[in-house]
Amino acid sequence: MAYRVGMASVIIGLALLALWLYCLFDVITTPEQDVRNLPKFLWVLIVIVLADVGALTWLLVGRPRRHHAVYGPVGDAMGSGRWSESGGNVPRGPDDDPEFLRSLERRLRDED
Numbered sequence: 001m002a003y004r005v006g007m008a009s010v011i012i013g014l015a016l017l018a019l020w021l022y023c024l025f026d027v028i029t030t031p032e033q034d035v036r037n038l039p040k041f042l043w044v045l046i047v048i049v050l051a052d053v054g055a056l057t058w059l060l061v062g063r064p065r066r067h068h069a070v071y072g073p074v075g076d077a078m079g080s081g082r083w084s085e086s087g088g089n090v091p092r093g094p095d096d097d098p099e100f101l102r103s104l105e106r107r108l109r110d111e112d
Contacts, residue, residue: 016051016052019056020055022055023047023058023059024044024047026063027043027047030063035062035064036062036063036064037061037062038062043062
């Protein structure tokens with residue numbers, strides 16, 4: 001007697017496997033000081049032993065707070081040394097720096 005598996009079951013299984021692998025690698029690569037609520041070692045065990053429940057728990061409770069892709073960690077701009085979207089230590093391109101543009105102009109004139 002052959003066992004039939006529907007396509008939906010395969011897709012759901014692969015999605016759960018991908019979630020589990022993502023969370024496992026995320027726990028492993030997250031720096032120890034950024035892990036929330038439990039030590040990193042325990043989070044690795046929880047994700048391995050409890051599989052998808054552990055993965056969801058990691059995402060909701062243990063994962064570090066959200067980081068902005070461009071500006072880094074979002075925090076206060078008042079002396080924390082972190083970048084924020086609202087100002088503070090926001091990185092600027094060299095074309096926004098008047099001193100850089102002046103030095104570039106001088107170098108170009110010297111080469112001619």
